[in-house]
């Protein structure tokens with residue numbers, strides 16, 4: 001069997017030893033391919049055509065090591081719910097960096113055995129959480145949100161012990177890199193003070209080559225990451241996504257969404273929505289996400305102060321100024337994004353209150369976040385509770401008047417709305433239903449569901465109503481778990 005699928009060129013291992021440990025994936029008893037992402041495989045130039053399913057299972061479970069792999073676990077630290085901890089890939093192994101033209105992708109296994117950073121964990125993963133990452137990361141990709149992707153889930157044929165036994169599985173995750181805010185936090189606490197510098201130069205070369213010649217590289221880098229994270233969180237707010245575990249180790253400097261542990265999509269609009277079972281204080285609630293993004297950016301800024309200026313006071317002043325730009329930057333991105341959600345291309349002073357009023361009415365009437373926006377662009381208001389309320393109808397008249405100030409026709413504005421308001425999101429109750437079936441060995445439901453999620457903005461002809469509908473009271477999923 002050929003196993004030179006990946007065009008590996010591994011640069012991360014050239015960083016000083018502190019940044020990684022050499023590891024080997026644990027061999028598994030009887031690997032079986034549960035799901036494989038053909039589209040992504042083609043996109044990345046992989047050629048599995050000569051592979052039998054069992055060859056793919058062996059390769060993507062780590063039983064056969066692909067040629068050119070470097071096999072490392074990465075070290076990092078992170079503020080978890082505000083508390084600083086030393087971490088590292090406790091159940092992930094980086095195989096290498098696949099190079100395709102001028103692009104570079106980390107190929108990583110998740111759930112393939114312990115590493116020196118596993119602490120008390122077993123390094124393993126159960127099929128539910130790995131499939132969850134697969135479904136939601138794919139959904140995010142098709143929702144046009146930067147994200148890591150999922151190439152495959154392989155069942156290991158072994159049980160994983162959690163509160164009960166579950167089938168074990170390994171996910172192959174693809175990312176532009178796995179450098180995190182937490183990687184910088186790890187570097188800065190090492191004895192060797194040059195490590196931050198080395199990581200910084202590596203990150204610039206890999207993600208910001210346009211800054212290589214800059215005279216104020218570190219400050220420019222900080223501003224670039226601020227912009228990138230403001231874009232990311234604005235996108236999350238657009239689709240009602242609640243990440244759930246915005247610890248600094250889960251903030252990727254590639255700008256991609258990573259760590260799909262307890263994340264979930266909001267059904268009815270409530271800014272205080274929290275799903276994660278461990279988020280007792282609501283630190284990572286829907287509305288807190290931009291605030292936490294800024295907090296996480298401040299943690300990054302702290303690590304590069306000496307690179308911003310060799311005079312500490314000056315570095316602090318420049319970093320603070322940069323971090324303080326976040327609030328206004330986010331506000332303006334959020335407002336523009338919300339304008340597009342209600343079909344406004346031009347800007348008027350009244351827009352902010354128009355949007356807030358709609359959100360207030362939605363919150364009061366527990367209106368579905370996704371459907372309210374997507375149904376607004378229908379020519380006649382559909383038969384939905386919210387749309388019959390006096391408060392909404394009052395707002396609706398105002399909105400129609402505001403739309404008249406736009407130079408484009410309603411048809412054109414409708415198109416704008418349709419590309420910004422998904423019709424389909426991975427609703428928690430449907431995700432959980434598909435995962436439950438996968439745990440029982442039935443994979444058809446999950447595969448069908450993923451197909452539907454691949455066309456979130458399109459005209460969804462022949463798709464059953466249940467995919468659009470919010471859950472009934474007895475279907476509601478109120479809590480999600482990290483799945484570690």
Ligand code: AMP
Nearest residue numbers: 087088089090091118121122123124484
């Ligand atoms: P997370 O909350 O998923 O970002 O994970 C926090 C840390 O716990 C990371 O360092 C993970 O690699 C580690 N971790 C999570 N699950 C396991 C596990 N089953 N075994 C070992 N380490 C784990």
Ligand code: MG
Nearest residue numbers: 249250258259
């Ligand atoms: Mg994580």
